[in-house]
Amino acid sequence: xxxxxxxxxxxxxxxLAELQHVTKxxxxxxxxxxxxxxxxxxxxGLLGPNGAGKTTLIKLLTGQLRPDLGFVxxxxxxxxxxxxxxxxxxxxxVDAFYEEMSGRGFVRTMARLQGLGxxxxxxxxxxALAEVGMSDRAHRTxxxxxxxxxxxxxLAQALVHDPQLLVVDEPxxxxxxxxxxxxxxxxxxxxxxxxxxxxSSHILEEMDALAGQIVFMGRGRILxxxxxxxxxxxxxxxxxxxxxxxxxxxxxxxxxxxxxxxxSVEVTDECTLALAIVHRERxxxxxxxxxxxxxxxxxxxxxxxxxxEATFDYVMSAAQRF
Numbered sequence: 549x550x551x552x553x554x555x556x557x558x559x560x561x562x563x564l565a566e567l568q569h570v571t572k573x574x575x576x577x578x579x580x581x582x583x584x585x586x587x588x589x590x591x592x593g594l595l596g597p598n599g600a601g602k603t604t605l606i607k608l609l610t611g612q613l614r615p616d617l618g619f620v621x622x623x624x625x626x627x628x629x630x631x632x633x634x635x636x637x638x639x640x641x642v643d644a645f646y647e648e649m650s651g652r653g654f655v656r657t658m659a660r661l662q663g664l665g666x667x668x669x670x671x672x673x674x675x676a677l678a679e680v681g682m683s684d685r686a687h688r689t690x691x692x693x694x695x696x697x698x699x700x701x702x703l704a705q706a707l708v709h710d711p712q713l714l715v716v717d718e719p720x721x722x723x724x725x726x727x728x729x730x731x732x733x734x735x736x737x738x739x740x741x742x743x744x745x746x747x748s749s750h751i752l753e754e755m756d757a758l759a760g761q762i763v764f765m766g767r768g769r770i771l772x773x774x775x776x777x778x779x780x781x782x783x784x785x786x787x788x789x790x791x792x793x794x795x796x797x798x799x800x801x802x803x804x805x806x807x808x809x810x811x812s813v814e815v816t817d818e819c820t821l822a823l824a825i826v827h828r829e830r831x832x833x834x835x836x837x838x839x840x841x842x843x844x845x846x847x848x849x850x851x852x853x854x855x856x857e858a859t860f861d862y863v864m865s866a867a868q869r870f
Contacts, residue, residue: 569619570620584618592747592763650686650688795845
């Protein structure tokens, strides 16, 4: 059995949230399988296909479920306890509003349920609405809100008690491009204040740009943890696509096709090669030597598939062998 990839980011002091050897069953079906994870401060992207275990992990972290084995801790307290939950804000993917209430009234009600007094709840509601850009629309009833406005109100209620950990499930779904950019900027502001923001999403290219750390899940397990560059470095056997522009492209193709690091070479036009390679560091070191020794004219060398999606696809395919 292949060992799952893991490279947790360094954490100063105890982590804000942590899962320790957590297992969760649904009858005979296992939802999470011996998962250990430390969430650092900053933005963490949670990625994985349907059935990967993301929803189970979120429900355990937010105290909606208890683990069958292991521990889920927030600020050193059980995620199931009130002491742990006071540090948590949760923005679910589904809507659960009192539709007849105004946005302001809904957020204020959530603040009161968090234990804030009347005056404190009113002030906290105003701050949260300003944070998500809804101050001027909060008087309207939730029933008439667009998808993006609903997402903002859900975020406001999650932030109203100023938690240190914010868990958001598919926050960018159905939001227009301007709204996505504004929500991403909000998450960055929160991270800059030292908070942890866990974002579960299928929008890989935006997680690539947003998250400082990525958690890949599959089949109820953690497959890889780290920044995308760290994960790419761990995946030394991942096929990488490389483009080389040279006026001597055909000569270069004849040279490279015999290298053990080169899986395929395609001459796409008279001056361009498209390669699939493995062991990136060995390949580029050898290529540099050949360029110097043979005085090969090279106009451009670039990797063309270093996005989150390319890494995600490889990790998911690797999971099938576990």
